[in-house]
Amino acid sequence: MSNHSVKQVNSAVNEIYSHDLPRTPVDAEFLASQEGKIKVSMIALVGCWGCTLSFLDMDERILNLLDKVTILRSSLTDVKRIPDRCVVGFVEGGVASEENIETLEHYRENCDILISVGACAVWGGVPSMRNLLPLSECLEEAYINSPTAVSGVIPIIPNHPDLTKVTTKVYPCHEVVKMDYFIPGCPPDGDAIFKVLDDLVNGRPVDLPTSINRYD
């Protein structure tokens, strides 16, 4: 794991990202113990984190895998960019904003194998239900005509320049970057995620049998 140095910051816009801040050096002994392990990480785009919970449903099987694998990032560690190149990258959630596109493209450049995990990453999932309507109608429903709008306040659609721009439609990950494997399910079972990871770690061809494949 590398220590990030403070990037040249554009002081005019006062913009700094967490992944550009200096990091506490990692214990040398720990680093040595991670030498030669397969680096794995998981990122979340637009979804519900359910797939991260399924990742944790691998339960004690993760412990055995940890002899061969080290997990650099998960949705539980809110680092915006993975600190090192990874062999296996899991993606949960579909693409619904400019920030999602940047994150996914950076991840593609820094992972050897990318895997779509769950309905949102595979085909758009629940967030893509808004694809059936114009984006303006969705935003108006959420911010202007919302039944929970605060009375007496002029409702506006948030438009601060710091906010990421929402894409017109929600896209599956493979329509933005190349994805290598797909694990359907909403969320997939821990068994399915384990099977794919175990196949990759042990150099077997990835095979998700019919018995654990599901779409809901």
Next chain:
Amino acid sequence: MMIQLKIDGKNINARAGTPLMDVALENGVYIPALCYVKGQPCLGTCRVCSVKVGGVVAAACTVPVVHGMEVEVNEPEVTDMRKALVESLFAEGTHNCPSCEKSGRCDLQAVGYEVGMMVSRFEYRFTPRQRDYASEKILLERDRCIFCQRCVDFVRDEETGQKIFSISGRGANSRIEINAELANKMTSEQVTRAVNLCPVGTIVEKGVGFNEPIGKRKFEIKSVRERALAGDHK
């Protein structure tokens, strides 16, 4: 008259004229299907049962067996064709399994598992379609219709024999329609039959839903392959 044919290199005896689909299933060869209903006239709409007969692709439900026929089912090219057909159905409609009442007892979903679909190779289209609430007992979720025409042909008004369901428009503008007046006269058994006949979640019974818990739903108890091979078509 008994004849002999070959399915995937295996010699099989069958009665001449039996649908190839039935012969294959009776001999332990599973072929996925979405429109075919055993004992009913063949519709031939979904093409998901495509196999090679004498090297030519044909829908297994439309082919009556003849002597000397050579059939390939688990041949790589036609296996991938069947998978592509199922994938195209998932891309064309909006098949949101996580939010669908039919999930777990949906033929399309079960066949998706059987052909090993992880993702559709086609672009997901998200075409907006209007639901039809007009009937008192039935909700029509047009997003999910695959135009198999099972309901069109096999669900009819008990008195007059008139069709209750129909398809309007052509090509990309095709739409499943319901005659609300006739649908309101359907008995509850007939409604249940129509719901079960629909291979997707288009025909939904109003006022009921999510009756079976996850893990105890139809195709979780017994897969579509096991059911078909056992001759269980309910």
